[in-house]
Amino acid sequence: MKPEWSQWAKEAKEQFPQANSSLLPLLHRIQQAEGWLSDETIQDVASLLGLTTQYVESVASFYSLFYRDKVGKTVIHVCVGLSCALAGSDHVMEKLEHKLGIHEGQTTPDGQYTLLEAECLAACNLAPVVQRNLRFHGPVDPAELDADAFLAGDGNEVNR
Amino acid sequence: MSQKYYLLRNREIPDIDHISVYLANGGYDALRKAVNEFQPEELVDLVKKSGLRGRGGAGFPTGMKWGFLPNDGRKRYLVVNSDEAEPGTYKDREIIEHNPHQLVEGIIISSYATKAREAYIYCRGEFLFGSEQLKRAVREAYEHGFLGENILGSGFSLDLWVYRGAGAYICGEESALLESLEGKRGNPRLKPPFPAIAGLYGGPTVVNNVETITNVPAIVTYGAEWYTSMGTAKSPGLKIFSVSGRVKRPDNYEIPLATPLRTLIEEYAGGMLPGRQIKAVIPGGSSVPLLNPDKLDTPLDYESVLQAGSMLGSGGCIVLDDHVCIVGATARLVKFYREESCGKCTPCREGTYWMTDVLERMEHGLGTPDDIETLLDVADNIGGKCFCPLGDASLGVLVSAMKYFRDEFEAHVFEHACPMGEKLYDTVNY
Numbered sequence: 001m002k003p004e005w006s007q008w009a010k011e012a013k014e015q016f017p018q019a020n021s022s023l024l025p026l027l028h029r030i031q032q033a034e035g036w037l038s039d040e041t042i043q044d045v046a047s048l049l050g051l052t053t054q055y056v057e058s059v060a061s062f063y064s065l066f067y068r069d070k071v072g073k074t075v076i077h078v079c080v081g082l083s084c085a086l087a088g089s090d091h092v093m094e095k096l097e098h099k100l101g102i103h104e105g106q107t108t109p110d111g112q113y114t115l116l117e118a119e120c121l122a123a124c125n126l127a128p129v130v131q132r133n134l135r136f137h138g139p140v141d142p143a144e145l146d147a148d149a150f151l152a153g154d155g156n157e158v159n160r
Numbered sequence: 161m162s163q164k165y166y167l168l169r170n171r172e173i174p175d176i177d178h179i180s181v182y183l184a185n186g187g188y189d190a191l192r193k194a195v196n197e198f199q200p201e202e203l204v205d206l207v208k209k210s211g212l213r214g215r216g217g218a219g220f221p222t223g224m225k226w227g228f229l230p231n232d233g234r235k236r237y238l239v240v241n242s243d244e245a246e247p248g249t250y251k252d253r254e255i256i257e258h259n260p261h262q263l264v265e266g267i268i269i270s271s272y273a274t275k276a277r278e279a280y281i282y283c284r285g286e287f288l289f290g291s292e293q294l295k296r297a298v299r300e301a302y303e304h305g306f307l308g309e310n311i312l313g314s315g316f317s318l319d320l321w322v323y324r325g326a327g328a329y330i331c332g333e334e335s336a337l338l339e340s341l342e343g344k345r346g347n348p349r350l351k352p353p354f355p356a357i358a359g360l361y362g363g364p365t366v367v368n369n370v371e372t373i374t375n376v377p378a379i380v381t382y383g384a385e386w387y388t389s390m391g392t393a394k395s396p397g398l399k400i401f402s403v404s405g406r407v408k409r410p411d412n413y414e415i416p417l418a419t420p421l422r423t424l425i426e427e428y429a430g431g432m433l434p435g436r437q438i439k440a441v442i443p444g445g446s447s448v449p450l451l452n453p454d455k456l457d458t459p460l461d462y463e464s465v466l467q468a469g470s471m472l473g474s475g476g477c478i479v480l481d482d483h484v485c486i487v488g489a490t491a492r493l494v495k496f497y498r499e500e501s502c503g504k505c506t507p508c509r510e511g512t513y514w515m516t517d518v519l520e521r522m523e524h525g526l527g528t529p530d531d532i533e534t535l536l537d538v539a540d541n542i543g544g545k546c547f548c549p550l551g552d553a554s555l556g557v558l559v560s561a562m563k564y565f566r567d568e569f570e571a572h573v574f575e576h577a578c579p580m581g582e583k584l585y586d587t588v589n590y
Contacts, residue, residue: 015321018361020343024326028285062345062502063326065285077286081247082446082492083404083478088585119329119499120247120446121286124404124476125411134288142585 001044005030009048023049023059027066036067072107072114074151077131081120088142089128093117099147113151166378166398167371168414170258177293179300182261188306190377194269195314198380203273207376209384211396215251216241216332216369217445217474219395219462226274228356229364237365238276239341239355240267240373242283242290243325243332247446247496248476251400251412252370256283256290259374260297264320266373268306269380271318274366278319282337285326294322329500333548334367336502347504348548371400391417395461395472403429405479406436418459425456425479436481440564444473446493447553449560450480469560485580486565487572490558491519492584497554508551511542515558522569525577532569536562 008029012022026045031037037045037060046056060066067075078084078093093104096115100108107114123129126138132153140150165171175181182188194203208223229236240263244252255263263281271279281298283291298320301307309317323341325331331340335349338360359365375397379387388396395417401424404410408430415424421443425431432438440450443460448471451458458468465472480489498512515538518531539559542551562569571579 016323016343018342021323021341023343024324024340028324028326059343059345063285063328065327080492081496082489082584083248083410085492085584086405086478086480086484086489091585118286119496120245122244122246122250122253122284124248124250124402124478127404127410131286134286136289 001040001048002033005044006048009045013049020049020051020059023051023056024063027056027060031066035073036070038070070107070111072112074112074153075114075116075133077116077118077121077134078104079118079121079123079127079129079131081118081124083120083124084128087127087139091142092128092130092140092145095142095145095147096151099151163414165414166382167262167374167400168254168259168412169262170254177258177260177297179261179297179304183304186381187261188265188304190380191265191268191306192312194380195272195312195316198273200273200275203269203380206384207273207379210379210387211384211394212372212375212379212387213395213462214369215371215375215399215475217246217447219472222368222372225356225368226270226366228354229274229366230357232364235278235363236274236276237360237363238267238271238274238279239334239338239360239365239367240279240281240370241332241334241337241367242281242287242294242370243329243337244287244370244474245284245329245332245500246474246476247493248402248404248442248478249445249474250402250404251475253287253290254400254412255370255374256287257293260293261301262377263294263370263374264297264301265306266376267320268301268311268318269376270366270368270373272311272314272316276366277317279321280341280360281320281322282331282341283322283324284331285324291322291324298322328502329496330502330548330550333550336548337367338365345502347502348550350547392459392461392463394463399460399472399475401428401460401475401477403477403479405477406433406481406484407431407479408433415460418461418464420456421451421458421460421477422456424460424477429479432479432481436483439480439482439484440486440561441480442470442476442478442557444471445476446478446496447471447549447556448473449556450564452564471556483580484584485523485578486561486568487519488523488578488580488584490561491516491523493557494519494554497550501550501554505547505551507542508546508548508554511538511551512554514538515554519558522572523578525572525575527573529573531573532562532566535569
């Protein structure tokens with residue numbers, strides 16, 4: 001357990017004192033710092049909030065954005081919803097898989113990238129849309145996509 | 161085309177997401193008017209008169225929903241559903257990212273009307289920028305005295321929190337959203353009791369969609385008559401339609417209800433991509449049945465779309481063209497429900513798996529003649545037999561697709577392959 005976590009738990013409980021509402025904000029904050037939620041982290045969160053480990057695990061495992069396995073520094077979500085599929089998201093995924101040498105759901109051996117499918121990111125006007133660490137990028141032209149530049153973090157982040 | 165915007169005001173006024181710009185353009189005047197000129201009950205009446213209906217998908221009259229709160233002295237809550245995740249829908253995201261103050265103002269007015277002392281915005285976890293924008297807007301509203309104690313000297317006090325979800329479509333279902341907000345798994349609750357009676361922390365709760373609440377300041381400013389001057393008697397007012405798929409200009413369009421589907425697709429969205437013919441339209445998000453091109457003249461209001469055989473839903477309009485394999489498209493949508501089923505009830509958890517398996521098998525040419533009946537049988541065992549609406553939602557497109565395009569399903573089976581070449585996207589050449 002990191003020393004600052006008990007302070008974070010206290011703040012979460014102050015902000016959301018009722019029921020277990022402090023749990024999601026605390027998990028978000030710790031994951032933001034640690035990158036993922038290990039078994040030990042789950043135990044620590046449980047003891048910080050006075051919950052059982054099983055309960056915290058049952059909640060954390062329900063939500064797709066809580067990573068229970070170690071992820072890369074950059075997590076890439078490729079939206080594969082219908083609107084994005086109609087605009088070529090499968091080709092985008094394929095290109096990134098080839099470039100990274102991994103399949104969807106995997107992390108590169110050097111721990112830099114994790115490639116994940118996302119179910120509709122509610123950005124169909126940007127289809128096909130990709131999120132890099134939850135920041136939107138799109139439309140990503142499947143034919144023109146320069147995977148190297150994209151992975152290096154070049155431009156085209158959109159906030160619209 | 162130039163138009164006056166009432167919801168997507170960010171289209172006309174750059175930087176309206178900052179409170180100084182919002183204030184310079186009449187921002188929070190509606191709140192001032194609401195607390196100075198209206199008693200809470202009068203505001204509920206105003207919204208009832210406007211005929212505003214829930215924009216999240218169900219279309220339930222908002223004023224009536226507010227009226228269901230029991231007068232038993234318990235603490236009330238307002239919860240705003242910003243868990244937008246219905247495939248094809250992206251209207252709430254534009255509001256929270258680019259016009260968040262109108263949402264915040266709407267929340268304050270709605271809380272005053274419903275006498276809620278606490279309000280929450282449940283924002284889906286994937287909207288990182290959106291939640292940052294909301295948090296900033298809320299902070300700015302506190303700094304200007306629009307939130308907190310004794311707002312604008314009215315004696316009314318309100319606290320508002322932005323709560324981030326963590327990736328679960330089911331949390332857009334109101335009772336699952338409340339579970340999630342209480343720090344639990346997002347499993348839906350048994351209804352009744354409805355949230356108006358026992359909602360967040362067991363208290364009386366109103367759950368409204370982002371777009372619904374964003375309408376409220378405009379209705380206070382311009383009046384119920386202005387709102388009912390648009391649309392139809394039963395479906396009055398403005399709606400944002402999110403158009404995606406094989407059109408030239410996929411985007412959000414704020415238009416009066418009862419605008420024909422053809423106008424939305426051909427005039428606003430610029431028509432189909434060059435050389436393509438329209439094959440089918442999913443008019444209200446992925447949960448609603450397909451419409452055939454012969455229904456293009458349907459006015460987009462709740463009643464007309466229902467009569468045409470579909471639902472207006474969230475207004476997420478996905479347009480399919482003649483190059484799209486209907487089996488492939490259906491497989492993709494049903495897979496979405498498989499991924500997003502919370503697993504609480506068997507028909508949905510198992511049924512969506514089974515249907516996805518069969519559809520993907522068909523799409524890859526491995527279907528058998530029995531599979532068509534299997535799909536209909538599984539669908540029949542999901543329809544109306546699930547704990548919450550997600551199971552039924554997985555059937556809308558599938559069942560209508562098998563009705564209108566049965567020959568395509570059969571061709572997949574008898575030709576042992578996808579006649580369209582297993583492609584949802586076919587212009588890549590590399």
